[in-house]
């Protein structure tokens with residue numbers, strides 16, 4: 001099953017990706033995670049990307065297209081994959097089509113997480129992430145048992161530098177301008193399915209499982 005999860009920041013794409021990846025045994029490919037790893041490792045790619053990410057701007061298309069094209073060559077993508085946070089521009093979508101044409105395979109479904117701005121802002125500004133394992137919490141809606149400490153691994157929780165309100169608002173604006181046109185792009189290809197990103201995590205997971213069963217993808 002080859003999936004793209006499309007939707008604004010704060011739609012819950014990352015959270016659903018982790019669950020789907022476990023349930024269906026296919027890798028979760030998040031360009032945001034790959035870029036943050038490169039920042040953490042002090043790689044040249046990370047140095048280049050950080051200034052864009054901290055402002056809530058998009059990293060240049062050539063850079064992310066290159067990352068994904070390389071990642072898709074890994075044999076673990078044979079059975080399928082979940083793309084989370086990519087493509088984010090029409091140019092990236094065209095780059096992806098080209099990379100997939102070389103692999104003689106196409107995307108099965110694009111899931112569009114339609115999400116209200118209010119919910120997205122609330123989720124992003126309250127998000128806390130485990131520095132160690134990457135698990136996501138929410139200061140109010142999904143707090144850890146012990147404040148500042150990850151339930152799963154005991155690691156310290158932190159707030160992403162781009163999760164402050166000003167940067168969140170810019171990320172949403174960038175989404176509207178540069179990413180939202182992809183809804184139309186994939187609608188025309190006939191691969192788009194719309195779901196509500198405002199649903200609770202468990203409810204949305206059920207909706208998605210139903211969609212895959214109906215499409216005979218799982």
Ligand code: ADP
Nearest residue numbers: 009010031032052053057058059064085086088
């Ligand atoms: P979110 O979806 O919550 O905004 P991500 O972790 O997907 O968070 O992305 C964080 C940042 O990484 C983005 O604001 C952007 O700077 C950069 N980034 C991630 N994916 C892409 C992409 N496909 N194209 C350009 N920049 C990207």
Ligand code: ZN
Nearest residue numbers: 130133150153
């Ligand atoms: Zn953890």
